[in-house]
Amino acid sequence: MRPFKYTNTNSSSDAINLLIKNPNASYLAGGTNLIDLMKEDVEKPNELIDLTRLALTKIALLPTGQNGISIGALGKNTEAANHPMIREQYPLLSKAILAGASAQIRNMATNGGNLLQRTRCSYFYDTAMPCNKRNPGSGCAAKDGFNRMHAIFGWSEECVAVYPSDMAVALSALDANIKVIQPDGKFRSISIHDFHRLPEQQPELDNTLKRGELISSIELPKNDFANHSAYIKVRDRNSYAFALVSVAAGVVLNGNRIVSAHIAMGGVAHKPWRARKAEALLKGKMATVANFELAAQAEMEQAKPLAQNKFKVAMGKNTIVSALSMATKGT
Amino acid sequence: MEEKNKAIGKGVSRIEGILKITGKATYATDYPAKNMAYAVLFKSTIASGTITSLDTSAAEKSQGVLAVITHKNAPKLNLKGGLRGGALLQSPEILFHGQHIGIVVAQSFEQATHAAHLIHVEYQKKEGKTDFDKLLPNAEMPKGKELADLVRGDAKAAFENAAVRVEEIYETPIEHHHPMEPHSTVAVWEGEQLTLYNGSQIINGAQTAAASTLNLKPEQVRIISPFIGGGFGSKGGQWANLVLTAVAAKMVNRPVKLALTRQQMFNSVGLRQRNHQKISLGASKDGILQSLSHQTTSHTAVDSEYLEPCGDCSKIMYEVPNSLISYRVVPMNVILPTYTRGPGKSTGSFALESAMDELAYKLNIDPIELRLKNEPKKDPSNGKPWSSRKVVECLKEGAKAFGWDKRKAEPGTNKIGDDLVGYGVACGTYPARQRDSSAVIKLTKKGNNVNATVEIAASDLGTGTNTILAQTAADGLGLAMENITVKLGDSNLPPAAGSVGSVGAASFANAVNDACTKITDELLAKSGKQFFVRPTAKDLMISENVSAFETRADAKAPTQADQYSAHSFNANFAEVRVNALTGMVKVTRFLAVTGAGRILNPKTARSQIIGGNIWGIGMALSEESIIDPRWGNFATRSFADYHVPTNFDIGKLDAMFINEEDKIPNKMGVKGIGEVGIVGVAAAVANAVFNATGKRIRHLPITPDKLL
Amino acid sequence: MAHNNTPLTEEEKKLFGDLMPDELDEVIQTGLKRRHFLKLVSLASAGLLASHLIGAEQLFARAVDVDVDVDVEDPPAIAVENGVNVSFRVNSINKKVLIDSRMTLLDTLRERLELTGSKKGCDHGQCGACTVIVDGNRVLSCLTLAASCEGKSVITIEGLAKDNELNPMQDAFLKHDGFQCGYCTPGQICSAVALMKEAKEGQASYLTQNIRNQQGSIILSDEEIAERMSGNICRCGAYPNIVAAIKEAQTGKDIEQTWLFAG
Structure with a gap:
């Protein structure tokens, strides 16, 4: 890992300000993917802003009038999967989360972080290899290489990687909305369908978040298929x-x-x-x-x-x- | 006589287990040293060529860095010192992707790792030999004499004249050992004396290879290896990292710790090579084998040859008048392959025993029946009598215990919901050998309390060596197990064979047993008395009031052993469920029945067998390392890509041993179980998949995509 | 300072006398100290303890509690970049340690706190050998920055034994031969201990049938144990034994060990 400054804060506005100030800073949540990628020298932040002390962990009903449930972005995957309301009303989400990784990783990984997982394409991980996602313009080694695990829909000449989350697959079926705090402190809501993007000509961009934006929660609208x-x-x-x-x-x-x-x-x-x-x-x-x-x-x-x-x-x-x-x- | 054999044969818990369950077992990197420095290797990113420039300046300037060692400043080492795989930083030449090209040593692990990313290398690239499929037609005769064509009768003519024929190609991919403990070393110099804490399956082998490579005398090097975090062959021979740690420690004049990363394990410490095996079986209509050919093509390194002997099982498993066993090899710019659990037999049996299953299906004979029909009375490869061979018992007892009669002979007809259920059987074998080993027994007496220490430079990589030696000594000396202390894993102890090729238990236990006999004889002689019933060493220590006594035995295999063909044998039974929609496979039940002579400790023996079975299940279903021929790198580069079995991949496993007394290969009658446990397993699973689905998968691993 | 002055039992005295006769008097007078324990460990490491250990479990279990360090000695200044002071509880003892911000919890335990039980199997969250329990939950110490552990409580394999007693999970692993080489074992046992809490809380898994039907404490089937333990790779292949050990520890009932002989 490259040397980095470690900062800890319990204020989301402080976190956002710190990130905006330093173009090479990254947010750190559960760390299960970011630390892994930093060890590989794929991610190279010089400052980590630890978000795990932010109070964005609650799972609660949405305000009346908006039927549904809100899941704090910094809550752990395990808590989301096991929350009584989620098990009862969104068992699909519980099952998807529990299909992912291992118990240890689900205990560490946050719900927001899960959305930001990067691809597991082995060429992305190997800094000796070309990869447009890691190093734009260097080429895609997977396109004509080891691509057994890769995309069959929506890929481009620039990138054939897949997004590895299980949780987000359920969120897509559930038409979730991703609520983010913008640098100006205002919230915006992004449909799960618009949150992740296809690689097109910019595979380095996994999603439509803007610099400094911080995911605060995942909102699930009410659905009628909990029992099916x-x-x-x-x-x-x-x-x-x-x-x-x-x-x-x-x-x-x-x-x-x-x-x-x-x-x-x-x-x-x-x-x-x-x-x-x-x-x-x-x-x-x-x-x-x-x-x-x-x-x-x-x-x-x-x-x-x-x-x-x-x-x-x-x-x-x-x-x-x-x-x-x-x-x-x-x- | 009842007093004897109190410990041997009992399912005693591992005597070192307490250390393992409390986190106190010390593996190489657990050794503390004052002023430790941390080393990290960096590697080539091409498969073939020459380093033209190596810019280490940024790394050297990076905080905490103590040294950057490359071929430019590394000391001259002896390349023929007995280490495997080269990569000793002696020249700019690159022979495979991921060859070590340097070491960063720093104050901390973090600093060393970071600095290793700052090295800039330029190469003159050469076209590498990286594509096995393309190289296959140009395969060469191997150099090894033992790999020459083995011909009996006329296999080709007999095959062509046979009433029923099977001729197929079976492919097994590159696999990696991946012991949970990556190869790691702590090197400590005291003057010209070097101590290497390093997991080593062959303690004395590691010592002599390290010494010779470093141009030292063996007595200048001490290997300490009481605990080994798995090895499976990869810690049998030693690799460059062992000696490079010592080089780094010398250069920075501090103790140095160097652990390979998991990713580096793919191209640092050998692998199981890819094997392309063609089997031709010809039989009469009633299932009597007429012809068996087993032709294997494998790859090896460009500068060194190793081939796993895939034809070994085919040499001895069945009575067949016409046979051809052959090997061809393609040199590749890939790290040298090496011994990997059940070398040759595990992969070779996949081919042979799959083909036997195909033949049985063609003949419409039960696959057990086909094997029974072709059981050889003596070793067909050399005409020697068997020391013992319990294949028939393995098959019959196994079939009974497993419920083989519930198998539906017609594939694809046993369905539960979306799952197809199938049963498969396959046999295996592995040679039984004893290797030279020495042991010292030290007896001490306080009052009437006699204690013994057993000293032997043996290794225990989870095989149970500590425990079986305590059992052997307890019975051999007339002591209780708690009065025995076992010292192993240190090259200062009496020299011994290694825990490789299933020779460990036979070699170590016989050495200890011989030492027990010898010390008893010497105490008897010392007493000058005649006894009607032979007393134990313990009795003599007390009756003769000896306070301390010791002796050493140098044990060798019995001289008549090589007049016989001595092997362990097994029969494996698998039940699989295959999801008809997704292609996912689960081995729901597995039974291995083994005839391996005397079982010293059924608890640890069972663990060895089921461990081998799980390796075989991984081989059958999920393990595969893939080279990208464009660069010669492994595209599978982590545990996320290289799928060793998880706990949930494993169903109910049972181990059964056939009672077998065979003192021909060695006095203790121990034939070895570490290797045979994997042999035949992949074939049993593949045969069960065929029985479940009607799909014959001849290219391992059987991943879901192959079953759709 | 956590002293352990419980007098030695007769059995322990005998054991200690055999192994470390020079220290016996001192231990009897002052109780078991860290230095005694370290010597015991070094004997064990050299293979000297062996079957003495059959009777030594209590001694070891007690010794695990003997750590008394609070402030951990700083490394040389050059070895630390972006230093972070972390105070946290490790095995019930408060530790204060200055670390490089890059240092993982795993490397901090192993290289700075002399707790080498937790193992580095992959360093990338793909094997589970580094599993420890943080604030009651099993996590991977290789992907946890030590800097993020401020104020947290960490339990490692060295801290599982309590009041001179091994954790029942440790006993069960020994009895069922839930390991061979032993390298993954600390992670397996920590994982299994935390699993017991998860089962008590009624946590679900990928295998849970009818996930909407929530219950309290659950008794795990063999399949459930295996699935929930799949984050801990054991290359030696002790899986069925691990399942048996966990089952025995969870139910408190003896699970029979079986190996068959025939012919």
Whole structure:
């Protein structure tokens, strides 16, 4: 790690001011990804502003009139996954969080930090390799290299990396909003769908946060599929591995008819991939495996796999079917 | 006689266990030293070429840096001193990606790590040999004499004339040992005496290699290695990092600690090479083997040769009149491969035992039945009688215990929900050998309390050496285990073989047992008395009122041992569940049945076996290191990419031992279990996956994508 | 200053007399001190203790409590950049230590506090060997900056034994051979101890069926134990034994160890 100044504050405005003052400063939350990347010399801040003493940890109902729940950005993943309100009303989120990493990491990682995880592309991690995300303009080693784990949707010539979070896949299916404090102290709200971005010509930008902005909370609107949701993560081993493909599914049912389906995928794109086409096809249909297959097929037909990840197309389809079947059976 | 063998054969808990559960077991980097400096290695980022410029100035100026050592200022070392893998900073030449090119030594670990990022290197690149698939057609004959073609009869003609044939290619990828303790060393010089705290599977081997490489006499180097955080072959031979720590300590005139990073473990301490194996089996309609060819192509380093002997199992497993075992090799700009758990046998058995399963399916014979039909009466490779061979018992007892009769012969027909269930079987073997080892027993008596110390430069990397030696000495001396102290893991102790190739238990326990016999004989002689019933050493210490007595035994394998073919054998049974939609596999049950002679301690022996099984499950399902041929680097570079099994990957495992008395390979009748535990495992899992899904995966690992 | 003046038992006296006869009188008079313990450890490290240890668990357990350091000696000024003074509790003892801001909790424990039980297996949060318990929760000390530990309470493997008794989890690991080489063991045991708290609180896992149905304390199945322990890699492959040990520690009931013989 490069030498850095360590600063600790319990005031979010102080934290923001410190960060704005130093273009090479970074926020530090759980540290599970940032410290890792600093050890690799991928992230090189010369100042860390430790946010873990900020009071942004609460999980609470949103004010009346806005049905839903607010999750403090600096609360730990474990607390979010186990909070009684989340388990009861957003079991999909609990399951997704619990599919990620290990118990130790979930005890450290914050909810806001989870949103800011950087890709696990091994070329991004290896400073001897070209990588447009780490070193813009240096090229993408994965595009024609070891890209088994990489994107099948929304990639660009510049970057084929995937975003590794499980939590955010559920947040996408749940249409979460990310509330941030701006440098002027005012709040703004960003839809989860607009929070992460596709790589396009600027893969160095993972998300649409502006310099100095600090995530204060994640807001979940009320949903009608708490009793019909599922998260399935397909991976190379049975635990503690990043997803090859994951699917978060929530289904609102009227009898056996689908009122609406909410499907998001992980491990397939630079952001959580909302399967809108499949959702549209399922609306109003009967909840049958045949219909799930048709919808999943239509979604995955849009995929553009790379040389080594063609399997993700079939795997994605099967996993959507599997998640919808499980969701329909009841949570 | 009941008094004897009180300890041996009992499932005693590890005697050093208390230190391990309290965090007090001292591995190499746990040794404190005053004024310690910290060293970090930095590595080449090309696979082949020459360093043309090395700018270390920024690193040298970085705060806390004590020295930057490269080929420009490193002392001259003996390149033929017995270390593996080169990379000793003796020249600017680069032979593989990730070759050590220098060391930063600093006041703190943080400072050294940071400074290592400040080194700037320029290279003259050469085209590297980095693409195994492209190099495959140009494979060469290996240099090693033991790797020459082994021909019996006419395998080709017999194959072509056989009624039923299987001919397939089986691929196993590069794997890494990844012991949990990365290779690490603390080097302390006192004048011209060097102490190296360093996990070493072969204590004396580490000592002589370090001494020779540093141009020192062996007695100037002491290896201290009471605890080893796993090795699995990678800490058998020693690598450059051992000696470079000593070099750094000499240059900064302080004790130095150097631990490889996990990432550096991929290209510093060997690997299990990729193997391309072609098996051709020909059989009669009733399943009698007529022909067996096992042709392996592997890679090795460009400057040194190592091949794991994939054809070994095929040499001896089955009665077959026509056979060809061959090896070809492609040199690559990749670190030298080395012994990796069950070298050759684990990977070779995957090919052979998968092919046997394919043959059984073609013949419509139960795979156990096929093996029983081809059981050899003597070693088919050399005509020697078996010292013992319990394959039939392993298969029969295992089938009973596992519930083999519940297996559905037709693949893909056993379904529970979305899961396909399958059963697989495969056999394995590993040679039983005893190597020269010496042990000293020291007896002391206070009142009527007799204690013994056993001294031997053996190693215990989790194999249970400490415990079995205490058991052996207790029985050999007539003492209780709590009166035995075992000293091992120090090159100042009497020289011994290593914990490699399953020779540890046989070599160490026989040395201790011989020393026990000898000390008893000497005490008897000293007493000048005749006894009707032979007294124990303990009895004699008391009856003859001896306060202290010691002796040393230098043990060797029995002279008749090489007139027999001596091996451990096993049969492995796997039950898998494969999710039909996602392709994820879980080994839900596994049973290994092993005939390995006398089991000194069933508790630690069972752990060894299930540990080997878990290695085999990792080999079957998830472990793979991938080279990017464009640069020759490992694209898999961390535990996030290289998937060793987690706790949840493992279902219910059982170990069964076949009672077997075999004193031919050694007096104690110990055949070894460390290696055989992995042999046959990957094939049993792959065969179970076939039984579950009807998909025959011949290219490990069986990741979910291959089953869609 | 935390003294430990509990008189030695007869068994401990015998043990101590065998191992360290020169120190026996002193220990009897003044109690077990850190220096005695360190010597005991050095004997153990050289392989000298061996089976004496079968009877030495109590002594070790007690000795673990003997640390009395408060202020940790500063390293040379040159070795520290962006120095941070951290005060925190480690194994129930207040420690004050000056560290380089870059120093992880793991390296601080190992290189500065003489607590080398916690192990560095990967240094990147991918193996669990460095697991310690911070404020009651298992975390990875390799990804935790020591600077961020101000005011926190850290329990390491060295601090699990209490009142001269090993933690039941430690006993269970020994009995069930929940390790081979032992390198991952401190992390496994810390992880398992914290898991007991998680089970008591009814925390969910990826395997939890019907996650909306919340219960209090839960008894973990073998599968649940295995999944929840998957953040601790054991390369020797002691997993089934680790599961058995945790099961025994959680239920308090003897779990039989089985190995089969036939033929």
